[in-house]
Amino acid sequence: MSLTDFKVLSFDCYGTLIDWESGILAAFQPLLDHLPPNHLYLSNPQALISFLNSIQAALEMENPNMLYKDILIACYNKVAQNEGIETTEEERNKFGKSVGSWPAFSDTVDGLLRLKKHYKLIILSNVDRENISKTLSGPLRAVKFDAIHTAQDIGSYKPAHANFFYLLDNLKHDFGFDKDELLHTAKSLPADHVPAKQLGLTSAWISRGHDGVSGMGGDLKDFDGKVAYKWRFPSIGAMADAVEKAFSS
Structure with missing residues (x-):
C-alpha cells in the first residue's frame, strides 16, 4: 500500500490540525x-x-x-x-x-496546502457549524477544503459509526470515490482510529506530543489491538513530506 493509492484525505480537525x-x-x-x-x-x-x-x-x-x-x-x-x-x-x-480562537499547529497550513496538490481534503469533526466556521475563516482560511462534516450535521459524535458512514456516503455521492480511496487522518486514538479499524478504514495517525500521548488523543498502550493505522507521522508537515516523496518517486 502506498500513499499514492488514495484520492481523498479526511481529517479530524481539533487536535490534528488545530491545537485543541x-x-x-x-x-x-x-x-x-x-x-x-x-x-x-x-x-x-x-x-x-x-x-x-x-x-x-x-x-x-x-x-x-x-x-x-x-x-x-x-x-x-x-x-x-x-x-x-x-x-x-x-x-x-x-x-x-x-x-x-484556538490556533492551528505551526505545520498545519503549509502541510495542508502541499497535500491539496495530490488529494481532495475533507474535515470530519466533533464540533458545531458555528464554531468550525470561525476556524475555517480564521486559522485555516488559507486552505480550501472540499467538504466539511460536523457532529451537528450528522446528529452524533465520533466514535459513533454513523459519523463515518455519513463521511463515506457523501464521499461516494459528491465525488464518486469509494472507501479504499480514502485515507482517514487523525490524532485521537479512541475517537478516530478505533472506529477506523472496526469499519475497515485505512488511517494515518498524527501522533503529536511526547510519544503520541495526550489527554485528548489517548495513550497507545491503552489501545493495543484496537487500532490498525497504516502510517504514523508526528505532524501534518511530516505527512506532507512523505506524500511529496511518494509522488515524486
Missing part, C-alpha cells in the same frame, strides 16, 4: 485564575485536559444531538462546580464559542 489543548487551556484561564498557586491543574495542565476529555466524551455519548458549544459550556460548569468557583453566563458562553 493549547486553545482549551487558554479559554480556561478565567477559571484557572481563581485556583490556588499549588493547584494540580496549574502544575500539571494535562490533568485538566484528561479530566475535561473524559467529561466531554461522556456528554457526547449521552447527548448526541447537543451542540458542541453547549458541550463545552457543560464541561466548564462541571470543572467550576468541582472547584467551588462561581462563573458568569458571559464567561461560560465565551468558553463555549472559543473554538475559533
Whole structure:
C-alpha cells in the first residue's frame, strides 16, 4: 500500500490540525485564575485536559444531538462546580464559542496546502457549524477544503459509526470515490482510529506530543489491538513530506 493509492484525505480537525489543548487551556484561564498557586491543574495542565476529555466524551455519548458549544459550556460548569468557583453566563458562553480562537499547529497550513496538490481534503469533526466556521475563516482560511462534516450535521459524535458512514456516503455521492480511496487522518486514538479499524478504514495517525500521548488523543498502550493505522507521522508537515516523496518517486 502506498500513499499514492488514495484520492481523498479526511481529517479530524481539533487536535490534528488545530491545537485543541493549547486553545482549551487558554479559554480556561478565567477559571484557572481563581485556583490556588499549588493547584494540580496549574502544575500539571494535562490533568485538566484528561479530566475535561473524559467529561466531554461522556456528554457526547449521552447527548448526541447537543451542540458542541453547549458541550463545552457543560464541561466548564462541571470543572467550576468541582472547584467551588462561581462563573458568569458571559464567561461560560465565551468558553463555549472559543473554538475559533484556538490556533492551528505551526505545520498545519503549509502541510495542508502541499497535500491539496495530490488529494481532495475533507474535515470530519466533533464540533458545531458555528464554531468550525470561525476556524475555517480564521486559522485555516488559507486552505480550501472540499467538504466539511460536523457532529451537528450528522446528529452524533465520533466514535459513533454513523459519523463515518455519513463521511463515506457523501464521499461516494459528491465525488464518486469509494472507501479504499480514502485515507482517514487523525490524532485521537479512541475517537478516530478505533472506529477506523472496526469499519475497515485505512488511517494515518498524527501522533503529536511526547510519544503520541495526550489527554485528548489517548495513550497507545491503552489501545493495543484496537487500532490498525497504516502510517504514523508526528505532524501534518511530516505527512506532507512523505506524500511529496511518494509522488515524486
